Ligand SMILES: [Ca+2]
C-alpha cells in the first residue's frame with residue numbers, strides 16, 4: 001500500500017511538472033510582477049490596484065506544442081476592466097504586436113466581440129514553437145470594483161474558463177491625472193485636509209479616498225500606500241522572463 005501511495009504521489013508530481021501553459025501579470029511601466037495571493041488556487045486573485053493602472057497579461061508555456069486559448073471579459077465585469085491587444089490590424093482581425101516570438105512565426109491573436117463578452121483568441125503556430133512567452137494582452141482597470149478575466153485553454157474546454165484572473169480596483173491616488181502619485185496629489189490632499197463635506201462623484205477631487213465624507217488620517221494612509229506608483233504609464237516592452245512560473 002505504501003508503495004502504491006508513493007507511486008501515485010510520484011505520478012502526480014510528474015503530471016504537475018509536465019507541460020503547462022499559464023499566465024503571469026506585470027505592471028506595464030516597470031515590468032514588475034503583480035504577485036497573486038495564491039497561484040495554486042483554481043482562480044487567481046491579485047492585490048488591489050488603482051483605477052487607471054495598466055497591466056500586461058502574459059501567456060507563457062514550458063512546452064513546445066500547438067496550443068490555442070482565449071482571454072475574455074464577460075457581462076458585468078466589462079464595467080470594470082478592459083483588455084486590449086497590440087498592433088491590431090482590423091482588416092484581417094489580427095494583432096501582430098501581441099504575438100511573441102516563442103509562439104512561432106504564424107501565431108495569431110484574433111480580437112472578437114459578442115453581446116456581453118469581448119475577448120482575444122490566441123493561436124500558436126503549428127511548427128517552430130518554443131517554450132517561453134507566447135502572447136501579451138494589455139489590461140486597464142477602469143472602475144472601482146472587481147473584474148474577472150477568463151483564461152480559456154481550448155484543449156481543456158472552449159466553453160468554460162480554465163481559471164479566472166480576478167483584479168481588485170481601488171480609487172486612484174493620482175488626483176491630478178498626471179499618471180504618477182506624487183507631490184501634486186499630495187498638495188490636493190493637503191488642500192482638503194480636515195474637510196468634512198466631501199461627496200460623490202468628486203469626493204474632494206478624489207482626496208476622500210475611503211469615501212467617508214472627510215479627508216483625514218485614514219485617507220493619508222491609503223494615499224501613502226501608493227506613493228510614486230503610476231497609473232497609465234508610457235508604453236514599454238512586455239516583461240520577458242522577469243517572473244516566469246507565477247500564474
Ligand atoms: Ca499625480
Ligand SMILES: [Ca+2]
Nearest residue numbers: 208210212214
Ligand atoms: Ca475619508
